[in-house]
Amino acid sequence: AQSVTQLGSHVSVSEGALVLLRCNYSSSVPPYLFWYVQYPNQGLQLLLKYTSAATLVKGINGFEAEFKKSETSFHLTKPSAHMRDAAEYFCAVSGNTGNQFYFGTGTSLTVIP
Amino acid sequence: DSGVTQTPKHLITATGQRVTLRCSPRSGDLSVYWYQQSLDQGLQFLIQYYNGEERAKGNILERFSAQQFPDLHSELNLSSLELGDSALYFCASSPGPTPSSYNEQFFGPGTRLTVL
Numbered sequence: 709a710q711s712v713t714q715l716g717s718h719v720s721v722s723e724g725a726l727v728l729l730r731c732n733y734s735s736s737v738p739p740y741l742f743w744y745v746q747y748p749n750q751g752l753q754l755l756l757k758y759t760s761a762a763t764l765v766k767g768i769n770g771f772e773a774e775f776k777k778s779e780t781s782f783h784l785t786k787p788s789a790h791m792r793d794a795a796e797y798f799c800a801v802s803g804n805t806g807n808q809f810y811f812g813t814g815t816s817l818t819v820i821p
Numbered sequence: 822d823s824g825v826t827q828t829p830k831h832l833i834t835a836t837g838q839r840v841t842l843r844c845s846p847r848s849g850d851l852s853v854y855w856y857q858q859s860l861d862q863g864l865q866f867l868i869q870y871y872n873g874e875e876r877a878k879g880n881i882l883e884r885f886s887a888q889q890f891p892d893l894h895s896e897l898n899l900s901s902l903e904l905g906d907s908a909l910y911f912c913a914s915s916p917g918p919t920p921s922s923y924n925e926q927f928f929g930p931g932t933r934l935t936v937l
Contacts, residue, residue, distance in 0.1 A: 742925070751823065751911055751928035752864075798864060802919075809854065809926065811864040 710735045710801045714812035722820045727786040729815045731773075731799030734780065739801045741782045743773055746796040746814075755797075758782060769793070794819045824848065825929035827912050833935045839900040842932045846893055846914030852876065853895040854915070854926060855887055859908035870895055871918040899934070907936045 715730040733739055741758035756767025763775045769792075773784045782799060799812040824847035834840055846853050855867040857880075866879035870889035881887075884902075889895040899906060910933075913926040 744928075751825075751930045752913075753823070753928070754925050757925060809866055811856075811866075813863045 710739060710810050712799045712801045712810055712812040714797075714799050714815050716815055717813065718816045718818065720818040720820055721789045723791060724788050727771075727784070727789045727793065727817065729784040729797050729799075729817065731782045731784065731812060732780055733782060733799075733801045735801060741773075741775060742800040742802075743767065743771070743782075743784050744798045744800060744811075745769075746798065748795070752798065755784070789817075789819045791819050791821060793817060823927040823929065825912060825914050825927050827910075827929040827932050829932060830930070831933050831935075833937065834902060835937055836902055836904060838902050838936075839898065840902065840934065842897040842899070842910050842912075842934075844895045844897070844912030844914075844929060846895070846912075847927055850914035850916050850927070851893065852915045852918055852924075852926075853889055853893070854913040855881075855895070855897050856911040856913065857908045858911060858931070859905075864911075867897070876918055902936045904936050907934055909933050 711734045713732045743755040744752040745755050746752050756765045758775045766772045771786045796814045796816050798814045802809045826845045828843045851872045854869045858864045867881040868887050869877040873889050884900050887897045909931045911931045912929045915924045915926045917924040
């Protein structure tokens with residue numbers, strides 16, 4: 709069975725500071741991993757996805773995530789936060805044989821001017 | 822704009838009632854997924870259809886049902902509604918049958934259901 713754990717339901721950073729949102733996964737098989745962003749009153753939008761081609765994955769809006777098998781982690785980072793990054797971020801996992809898609813509980817990012 | 826459309830945007834109804842939520846997938850996508858997002862339970866996968874057939878089932882209550890029609894649009898039926906069913910219901914679509922890095926899901930804007 710697959711699952712994800714997002715540490716920290718709320719994260720606050722200053723504008724221009726590093727953003728680090730944590731995601732750990734549990735999977736008995738090599739997983740597919742995703743980060744989604746949800747802006748207020750909108751649906752989820754894919755930020756990036758792990759394809760197994762490279763452990764460092766670059767996404768949209770300057771975000772990237774690194775797949776670390778030894779740590780079972782897929783943390784999301786951005787070097788410099790912008791006000792427009794304030795949103796809810798979800799990590800998700802799916803096994804390569806399973807049909808289900810499991811989302812973490814989400815991390816709400818606040819950017820302080 | 823993801824290309825996935827959901828109607829209605831908002832729905833207010835009373836306990837015990839039945840409602841139908843509608844989703845049209847992106848052009849060419851054969852899979853439709855339904856999710857429930859509530860404050861206390863987060864984002865929960867409900868059910869997936871692929872090309873008209875049920876493909877996967879998640880935490881969907883027996884009071885809820887869904888179907889996918891030949892034109893690939895999908896409907897989620899919620900009956901005997903309870904206060905706790907108040908939530909945001911999302912539909913997503915993808916080209917293929919299995920979630921993978923090459924079969925990403927595109928989400929609609931959601932339907933906000935309020936049960937009074």
